[in-house]
Amino acid sequence: MPKLGMEPIRRAALMQATIDEIGAVGNLDVTVSAIAKRAGMSSALAHHYFGGKEQIFLAAMRHVLRVYAAEVRDALRAARGPHARIEAVIRAGFSSTNFQPDVIAAWLNFYVLAQTSEDANRLLHVYQRRLHSNLVHDLRPMIGERAENAAVRIAGLIDGSYLRQGLARGTGVASDATEQVLALLAMELKDIVE
Amino acid sequence: MPKLGMEPIRRAALMQATIDEIGAVGNLDVTVSAIAKRAGMSSALAHHYFGGKEQIFLAAMRHVLRVYAAEVRDALRAARGPHARIEAVIRAGFSSTNFQPDVIAAWLNFYVLAQTSEDANRLLHVYQRRLHSNLVHDLRPMIGERAENAAVRIAGLIDGSYLRQGLARGTGVASDATEQVLALLAMELKDIVE
Amino acid sequence: MPKLGMEPIRRAALMQATIDEIGAVGNLDVTVSAIAKRAGMSSALAHHYFGGKEQIFLAAMRHVLRVYAAEVRDALRAARGPHARIEAVIRAGFSSTNFQPDVIAAWLNFYVLAQTSEDANRLLHVYQRRLHSNLVHDLRPMIGERAENAAVRIAGLIDGSYLRQGLARGTGVASDATEQVLALLAMELKDIVE
Amino acid sequence: MPKLGMEPIRRAALMQATIDEIGAVGNLDVTVSAIAKRAGMSSALAHHYFGGKEQIFLAAMRHVLRVYAAEVRDALRAARGPHARIEAVIRAGFSSTNFQPDVIAAWLNFYVLAQTSEDANRLLHVYQRRLHSNLVHDLRPMIGERAENAAVRIAGLIDGSYLRQGLARGTGVASDATEQVLALLAMELKDIVE
DNA sequence: AATGAATGAGCCTTCATTCAT
DNA sequence: AATGAATGAAGGCTCATTCAT
Numbered sequence: 001m002p003k004l005g006m007e008p009i010r011r012a013a014l015m016q017a018t019i020d021e022i023g024a025v026g027n028l029d030v031t032v033s034a035i036a037k038r039a040g041m042s043s044a045l046a047h048h049y050f051g052g053k054e055q056i057f058l059a060a061m062r063h064v065l066r067v068y069a070a071e072v073r074d075a076l077r078a079a080r081g082p083h084a085r086i087e088a089v090i091r092a093g094f095s096s097t098n099f100q101p102d103v104i105a106a107w108l109n110f111y112v113l114a115q116t117s118e119d120a121n122r123l124l125h126v127y128q129r130r131l132h133s134n135l136v137h138d139l140r141p142m143i144g145e146r147a148e149n150a151a152v153r154i155a156g157l158i159d160g161s162y163l164r165q166g167l168a169r170g171t172g173v174a175s176d177a178t179e180q181v182l183a184l185l186a187m188e189l190k191d192i193v194e
Numbered sequence: 195m196p197k198l199g200m201e202p203i204r205r206a207a208l209m210q211a212t213i214d215e216i217g218a219v220g221n222l223d224v225t226v227s228a229i230a231k232r233a234g235m236s237s238a239l240a241h242h243y244f245g246g247k248e249q250i251f252l253a254a255m256r257h258v259l260r261v262y263a264a265e266v267r268d269a270l271r272a273a274r275g276p277h278a279r280i281e282a283v284i285r286a287g288f289s290s291t292n293f294q295p296d297v298i299a300a301w302l303n304f305y306v307l308a309q310t311s312e313d314a315n316r317l318l319h320v321y322q323r324r325l326h327s328n329l330v331h332d333l334r335p336m337i338g339e340r341a342e343n344a345a346v347r348i349a350g351l352i353d354g355s356y357l358r359q360g361l362a363r364g365t366g367v368a369s370d371a372t373e374q375v376l377a378l379l380a381m382e383l384k385d386i387v388e
Numbered sequence: 389m390p391k392l393g394m395e396p397i398r399r400a401a402l403m404q405a406t407i408d409e410i411g412a413v414g415n416l417d418v419t420v421s422a423i424a425k426r427a428g429m430s431s432a433l434a435h436h437y438f439g440g441k442e443q444i445f446l447a448a449m450r451h452v453l454r455v456y457a458a459e460v461r462d463a464l465r466a467a468r469g470p471h472a473r474i475e476a477v478i479r480a481g482f483s484s485t486n487f488q489p490d491v492i493a494a495w496l497n498f499y500v501l502a503q504t505s506e507d508a509n510r511l512l513h514v515y516q517r518r519l520h521s522n523l524v525h526d527l528r529p530m531i532g533e534r535a536e537n538a539a540v541r542i543a544g545l546i547d548g549s550y551l552r553q554g555l556a557r558g559t560g561v562a563s564d565a566t567e568q569v570l571a572l573l574a575m576e577l578k579d580i581v582e
Numbered sequence: 583m584p585k586l587g588m589e590p591i592r593r594a595a596l597m598q599a600t601i602d603e604i605g606a607v608g609n610l611d612v613t614v615s616a617i618a619k620r621a622g623m624s625s626a627l628a629h630h631y632f633g634g635k636e637q638i639f640l641a642a643m644r645h646v647l648r649v650y651a652a653e654v655r656d657a658l659r660a661a662r663g664p665h666a667r668i669e670a671v672i673r674a675g676f677s678s679t680n681f682q683p684d685v686i687a688a689w690l691n692f693y694v695l696a697q698t699s700e701d702a703n704r705l706l707h708v709y710q711r712r713l714h715s716n717l718v719h720d721l722r723p724m725i726g727e728r729a730e731n732a733a734v735r736i737a738g739l740i741d742g743s744y745l746r747q748g749l750a751r752g753t754g755v756a757s758d759a760t761e762q763v764l765a766l767l768a769m770e771l772k773d774i775v776e
Numbered sequence: 777a778a779t780g781a782a783t784g785a786g787c788c789t790t791c792a793t794t795c796a797t
Numbered sequence: 798a799a800t801g802a803a804t805g806a807a808g809g810c811t812c813a814t815t816c817a818t
Contacts, residue, residue: 004797006802026309027222031787042804047789105309112306114361115220115299124361153351153374160354167308167318180347187381200777226813236779241814392818394781414697415610419808430783435810493697500694502749503608503687512749541739541762548742555696555706568735575769588798613791624800629793 010049011059013039018060023102028109032056058119061110065127068098072134082138086185089134093158094178099165108166131155142189150188157181205243205253207233212254217296222303226250252313255304259321262292266328276332280379283328287352288372293359302360325349336383344382351375398437399447401427406448411490416497420444446507449498453515456486460522470526474573477522481546482566487553496554519543530577538576545569593631593641595621600642605684610691614638640701643692647709650680654716664720668767671716675740676760681747690748713737724771732770739763 017039021030032053036046050056075088092098114120132151139147161177211233215224226247230237244250269282286292308314326345333341355371405427409418420441424431438444463476480486502508520539527535549565599621603612614635618625632638657670674680696702714733721729743759 004801010802027306032789033787043788044790044804044806045802048803053788108306108309111357111360112221112302115302121361128358128361149374149377153378156351156354156358156374157347158354159357160350160352163305163353163357164322164350166305167315167322180343180350183343184347184378204777225811237813238780238815239778242778247813392780398781415694420810421808431809432783432811433781436782441809496694496697499745499748500609500690503690509749516746516749537762537765541766544742544746544762545735545739546742547745548738548740551693551741551745552710552738554693555703555710568731568738571731572735572766592798614793615791625792626794626801627799630799635792 007049010039010041010045013041014046014049014056015060015063018056019064019102019106022060022109023100023105026105028057028113054117054119057110057113058117058123060106061113061120061123064103064106064110065123068092068127069130071095071097076134082141083189085138086135087182089131089138090154090158090181090185091178094161094181099177104162104166107162128155131158139188146188154181154184154188157184201243204233204235204239207235208240208243208250209254209257212250213258213296213300216254216303217294217299220299222251222307248311248313251304251307252311252317254300255307255314255317258297258300258304259317262286262321263324265289265291266324270328276335277383279332280329281376283325283332284348284352284375284379285372288355288375293371298356298360301356322349325352333382340382348375348378348382351378395437398427398429398433401429402434402437402444403448403451406444407452407490407494410448410497411488411493414493416445416501442505442507445498445501446505446511448494449501449508449511452491452494452498453511456480456515457518459483459485464522470529471577473526474523475570477519477526478542478546478569478573479566482549482569487565492550492554495550516543519546527576534576542569542572542576545572589631592621592623592627595623596628596631596638597642597645600638601646601684601688604642604691605682605687608687610639610695636699636701639692639695640699640705642688643695643702643705646685646688646692647705650674650709651712653677653679658716664723665771667720668717669764671713671720672736672740672763672767673760676743676763681759686744686748689744710737713740721770728770736763736766736770739766 014035017035018030021035021038022028025034031043032046033043035056036043039046046056050059072089072092075092076085079085079088097103110120110124114124132155135151135154136147139150143150158181161180165177208229211229212224215229215232216222219228226240227237229250230240233240240250244253266283266286269286270279273279273282291297304314304318308318326349329345329348330341333344337344352375355374359371402423405423406418409423409426410416413422419431420434421431423444424434427434434444438447460477460480463480464473467473467476485491498508498512502512520543523539523542524535527538531538546569549568553565596617599617600612603617603620604610607616614628615625617638618628621628628638632641654671654674657674658667661667661670679685692702692706696706714737717733717736718729721732725732740763743762747759
């Protein structure tokens with residue numbers, strides 16, 4: 001069975017398994033063995049490829065962020081005009097890929113991990129900065145200098161919706177979350193005199 | 195040496211020590227021994243009083259919620275008129291008592307705990323419902339049926355600000371968070387045609 | 389069964405068990421579990437009392453050194469005159485207590501440990517310095533300035549005999565080793581012109 | 583790329599790498615992977631050539647012994663007369679080749695290994711017997727029947743010096759060790775009446 | 777009321793070794 | 798000839814929890 005070039009395959013399998021396992025368990029109290037088993041290999045191999053537990057977590061986190069970033073990029077490419085672009089960014093966050101229980105659980109736990117791990121903290125900051133600049137970039141043409149604060153609020157509400165969704169396990173209504181953020185967007189755009 | 199009435203004192207000390215320890219460690223990977231030591235007693239005694247680790251966590255969580263609730267109550271009592279009351283509720287969330295690193299870390303971790311523990315989940319829902327109804331209660335006189343959605347957005351932004359604050363450890367700017375939520379409130383109130 | 393004041397008893401049992409286990413296994417590839425089992429307790433308790441494997445080793449090493457030191461001290465106390473004292477020091481090293489397979493194996497392994505552990509190195513140096521100064525102290529009255537080098541040779545032969553004894557497991561002839569060192573001593577004392 | 587005659591080269595590289603690695607680590611807790619990497623090959627290949635870890639150790643040990651034996655042989659060849667020959671044997675042990683930290687560490691660890699491995703034990707005995715007979719062979723013409731015991735003492739001091747040198751890592755003074763053994767030799771030769 | 781004593785269970789990690797290519 | 802892939806086994810260590818005092 002052993003083939004060559006297994007490394008990327010194994011790594012990908014482990015990253016996905018990590019997300020799934022965190023989703024299944026609900027927190028970061030996840031054993032390397034469980035992740036490895038879910039990925040169909042021994043825990044020793046997982047260590048061989050990643051070096052340690054934290055690095056497995058970080059890789060999984062990067063994976064989630066990468067998927068999210070790709071989704072945003074695609075959505076932006078298809079959008080026409082600033083308003084459509086902002087809406088695209090918002091909708092991407094609540095897409096079926098990102099708004100699933102497993103992924104939400106992973107995000108939430110990554111926030112916790114970020115309190116301890118410098119690397120995790122950095123990754124999350126990258127995400128936040130990117131979201132912020134995406135929003136500002138398209139808000140500015142429409143509302144000028146108020147774009148900065150508006151972006152903070154919109155991003156804040158997105159995260160808040162995520163957080164709250166983490167609680168209501170199972171009954172996730174992505175549509176509602178999306179609508180609330182879009183409603184906020186509408187207000188921000190209409191609100192001439194702040 | 196004292197023999198009578200130690201229990202409530204011990205329990206209170208343990209709850210506070212739990213918050214502190216979670217804040218210090220940054221996550222729920224907190225040992226009962228560490229908590230007990232911080233509270234100045236043996237871990238065996240901690241078990242004796244609370245029965246187990248999860249129950250210690252839950253008690254700490256209730257404590258945080260209780261403190262928060264008291265703060266809101268006091269703020270509401272001092273406020274005059276619906277607008278002032280809403281502002282009071284918002285400000286309470288970012289008060290110096292609740293917006294400290296330790297407490298934020300505790301909150302964040304309770305969200306994670308709520309994904310596993312039914313009791314924790316219930317407690318967090320109580321908090322959310324209370325916040326929601328507080329907001330709706332005073333928004334309705336001003337904006338009628340739009341109060342429901344507005345409350346969802348405001349509460350969402352409050353939670354989102356908390357979440358984001360958990361990341362920017364140390365550089366907490368409660369004022370900014372408060373301002374952003376108040377700005378949202380202003381928009382919600384002004385926004386006649388939704 | 390749990391009593392109070394168990395700590396010193398447990399610690400002593402662990403130290404002895406460590407010596408025995410090293411002797412039985414023949415090297416430092418000794419598991420904490422095996423030591424603990426030999427001492428009649430769980431490995432967790434061993435960790436509780438000593439903190440870790442290396443510290444268990446060091447404690448055992450100190451124990452061996454302490455026993456040796458006590459034996460030397462007693463022997464010195466009973467000896468009359470410089471010559472008798474030196475002979476006492478030499479004989480102590482090959483006493484039935486110190487020249488047993490277990491203890492020899494332990495010594496040999498401690499030498500290895502001393503190459504890695506700073507603490508172990510220090511302990512062994514203490515032993516060497518003490519032996520050296522003991523020898524010099526009583527040699528000097530008899531052979532003056534030649535005492536230094538004579539002491540180096542005598543101590544060296546003592547250690548060498550130990551080393552060689554480590555190989556000939558089982559067939560330990562303490563008497564021969566002692567005789568050889570005493571013979572060296574005789575030469576050192578007689579050798580007027582060096 | 584080469585295909586023929588690689589085996590002896592690979593084996594030699596592994597033996598040397600083993601010595602180096604033991605010297606670097608300070609004990610026998612040396613991984614096959616580390617040895618193989620140092621020798622520039624995969625650990626699988628190391629197993630392929632030697633069969634297992636212990637056999638790698640034994641091969642390295644034989645290598646050390648072989649180098650030592652060659653050095654002694656050369657020295658003996660150049661020496662004229664019994665006294666010169668004995669001195670040559672002594673000096674060989676403390677030659678720059680054999681008295682280096684790496685090699686000393688290896689020797690020391692081989693002594694430990696000899697307590698467990700029958701093969702290692704045998705190898706070390708071969709060394710000891712050879713040293714002994716070398717010494718006796720040239721001592722006998724000079725001091726007759728006293729040669730046996732003198733050889734034991736000289737060999738013992740050589741080993742003891744080695745052992746002590748293992749401790750004083752870095753500050754190796756081969757000259758002093760040599761001088762002490764030569765001084766002992768002088769005494770043994772002069773000492774008419776034992 | 778309070779604690780030292782004690783442990784079973786479990787996790788991360790390492791490593792020698794094997795196997796297919 | 799040589800190696801990447803893979804794993805079983807084991808070890809050190811931690812921790813929640815229990816118990817006798």
